[in-house]
């Protein structure tokens with residue numbers, strides 16, 4: 001199946017239970033909070049269905065075509081093809097959406113690339129995973145993931161100083177048809193728009209937390225599942241002009257609450273095995289394949305930020321002042337340096353078991369860490385470049401609806417050759433990436449979407465070649481002694 005945007009919109013009107021506070025959302029494709037972003041996802045499906053993009057966004061196997069994020073890479077060329085597709089999608093949304101279908105698709109494809117990882121101890125089910133992966137690619141499914149247990153469920157040795165009790169998702173009983181689960185899982189970005197969700201544990205559970213280890217891939221309309229949305233940022237009557245990025249790219253984040261929900265056996269991939277529920281992400285290419293997409297996305301975002309920063313200075317008239325040029329040069333160096341970190345992952349691939357290849361892990365984790373550490377600082381530089389620009393314009397472009405007000409607006413807000421409306425358009429857009437509610441949420445996203453900072457640093461620690469590094473230093477030390485110098 002190769003869904004069009006229209007097919008996609010119909011397919012997500014599936015009766016899932018979404019709440020904004022106490023309001024039940026009847027149809028996310030028409031609700032003012034979600035409709036515009038649903039159209040963005042539909043446009044992504046149309047992009048893929050467009051024959052002109054066939055070779056970039058799909059691949060052929062045994063006479064069938066599938067979305068390329070389901071390609072298991074067996075060569076450097078396969079890695080490049082996946083990378084090109086991530087770029088195309090991230091460019092389409094300027095890197096401002098974390099959960100496009102290629103993100104979750106990569107995660108599940110990575111899991112399916114090493115089925116043996118599911119054979120450690122009891123409770124892993126590689127056959128179910130293989131069938132789920134087939135279904136995802138055949139039915140052109142957009143999967144998202146919620147793989148963080150709430151704080152009370154994490155291994156106390158690593159994550160808690162005192163027991164914070166929260167009802168983490170856990171298996172409560174088994175039936176002939178499946179596992180009944182109850183509790184919460186966080187934080188599913190894109191859950192309002194995706195078809196299915198991978199539920200699991202990217203952070204270690206305590207070994208005795210077997211019931212919490214349940215890992216499954218389920219439709220978002222599973223009976224017993226409720227999606228609690230954070231406050232959406234699009235409100236009735238808002239105009240795209242006043243917050244264009246919010247309008248198009250507010251991808252949603254939901255807490256998932258399961259109350260006595262039956263997960264069919266065939267959807268369960270780990271059960272009653274706490275260490276396995278975490279190890280599947282690092283003992284398979286899942287983490288690497290999916291996070292390469294994250295770094296490509298961030299690269300496109302940096303490119304966009306650099307373009308916005310430069311235009312801001314053009315509109316403030318400060319672009320040619322040496323100190324401002326210097327600031328832009330710094331941003332340009334950061335953007336190019338990050339691009340190199342992403343390219344390097346592709347150009348220095350690693351061979352993997354089973355005849356597969358994966359992106360270079362050291363460069364990948366360095367890039368993830370860099371983005372997490374520098375995103376806020378970059379926005380701060382942009383905020384400085386904007387001065388008070390954002391606050392110098394009328395509240396909304398509705399001002400242009402009234403002839404008298406429009407005349408005042410055009411007269412007093414025009415600056416030289418820059419028309420009032422063009423200046424306002426740019427400053428509204430820039431604020432939406434630097435300072436709006438949407439921008440603020442993105443700032444938290446860039447800090448936490450991979451997990452907390454210490455976890456991201458730990459990936460860098462475990463992948464560093466410590467033995468080789470030590471050996472270099474020790475070889476030098478072995479070349480001299482306490483006697484007279486050579």
Ligand SMILES: Cc1cc2nc3c(=O)[nH]c(=O)nc-3n(C[C@H](O)[C@H](O)[C@H](O)COP(=O)(O)OP(=O)(O)OC[C@H]3O[C@@H](n4cnc5c(N)ncnc54)[C@H](O)[C@@H]3O)c2cc1C
Nearest residue numbers: 145146147148158159186187188189444445448451452454
């Ligand atoms: C906007 C957004 C979208 C997200 N989307 C998704 C998604 O789609 N799917 C998904 O699975 N997850 C997603 N996440 C990530 C996730 O759900 C958590 O927010 C993230 O793992 C951090 O956990 P926490 O919020 O409980 O923070 P906590 O773990 O409570 O951490 C709070 C602070 O305490 C520090 N801290 C806690 N424990 C330690 C420790 N042992 N050592 C040092 N410092 C510590 C952390 O570094 C952090 O600064 C998203 C997060 C955000 C913000």
